[in-house]
Amino acid sequence: MDIAKPRPTRGRVPAALAVLTAGLLAFHRAVPNTPGRVGSLLESFLPWLGLAVVPLFLYGLVRRSPVVLVAVLLPVAVWTRHFGDLLLPAYPAGPRDLVVVQHNVSDENPDPAGTAHALAGSGADLIALEELVPDALPSYERVLAARYPHHVVRGTVGLWSRYPLSGARTADIKPAGLTEPWSRGLRAVAATPHGEVAVYVAHLPSVRIGPRGMTSARRDESAERLGREVAAEPLERVVLMGDLNGTVDDRGLEPLTSRLEVPRRGFAFSFPAGPPLVRIDQVMARSATVHGIDTLPATGSDHLPVRARIGLG
Incomplete structure (x- = not known):
């Protein structure tokens, strides 16, 4: 047998x-x-x-x-x-922390005022927004004015702040191949209680995924331009917020991730709003620590807002 x-x-x-x-x-x-x-x-x-x-x-x-x-x-x-x-959960807020919110509000958002009210209640010190279209901009300005008296808008990106802003200018991140009007980057200085911080808000070009793979050449070029802007920034402390259309592991964002610190805790998948699969809405910093990042409840956008705590100590 x-x-x-x-x-x-x-x-x-x-x-x-x-x-x-x-x-x-x-x-x-x-x-x-x-x-x-x-x-x-x-x-x-x-x-x-x-x-x-x-x-x-x-x-x-x-x-x-x-x-x-x-x-x-x-x-x-x-x-x-x-x-x-x-x-792991994000570290609790400390005495030398900034709380920031990053949100692509969508140019097709049916309720910009409702989105603005939700963001105003986030407890953030700084709010960065992308896809600000002319028809919706007055709603954000009106609703956020009470808690965020300082703001600057360049093209379709904007920054709202509890603290005074100065030195606002457009950040030139436009890919060379684009000929139409295109302004999706800004730089301003926030006078926080713990010193000046250079704040960049950016919306990098979209990527497309199809049968032949992913198309990201313009995104990558825009990231390279933004990386050079950050490298040339004279202030020591830098915070970058934006819809970068890429994850922190994506080598296309290496011009930024090689120069800036990314969140230590939290996945905070932000896109699409339901169900979120990736985090392409990013918060990064130089000479500061991004302790953790999480998402806020959905708004009228196809992205979720992300909130991060940044230690300036």
Whole structure:
């Protein structure tokens, strides 16, 4: 009578997939960006790659495959090292903190006044808005005026502040290939109780995802221009808020993420508003600490507002 023995090859393919998942998480920058910006596309959804562990783990349990169960520990460890801190709650506000809100309010928002009321109740010191269209701008100005007496608008982006603003100017982030009127960046100085802070608000060009991959050349060029603006900023402290149409892992934003600190805690997926899959609304800082970031309730926009605490100590 022959006794069936377990096949030594059982579980090798799922185990290999687990190792591949860990490799993509750890070495995503090694994935080439051409054709179709494949590397940037992977990095845009990098946290979700961890979900591949679930079916692999279940396979290992059902098939009682030790090799698979051990192999899935590798992507779990890599994911935890890369994203684990983002699961922790944001630090509580401190005496030398700024609370800031970033929101793409949408040029198709049916209730700009309601959105403005929601933002006014956020407790923020600074509010950055994008997609401000002429018809909706008076609603934001009227509603936010009481709590935010200082504001500046350049093109379709604006900044509202509890503190005096000075040195306002347009930040030239327009890609060279665009010929139509286009103004989606500004710079101003906020006189906070803890010193002056250079504040940048930006709305980088959109990206498109299609059968041939992701189209992000204009976004990347605009990020490069914004990175040069930040690098040349004479003030030590810098805060950047904006719809950057990219995640902090996306190499297309490296001109910014290499110069500025990103949030330490919180995923704060902000787009689309329901259900949110990625955070393309960003808050970054130089010579300051972005302790944590979270989302606020949905407004009439297709983005969720994000709120961040920035330590100036």
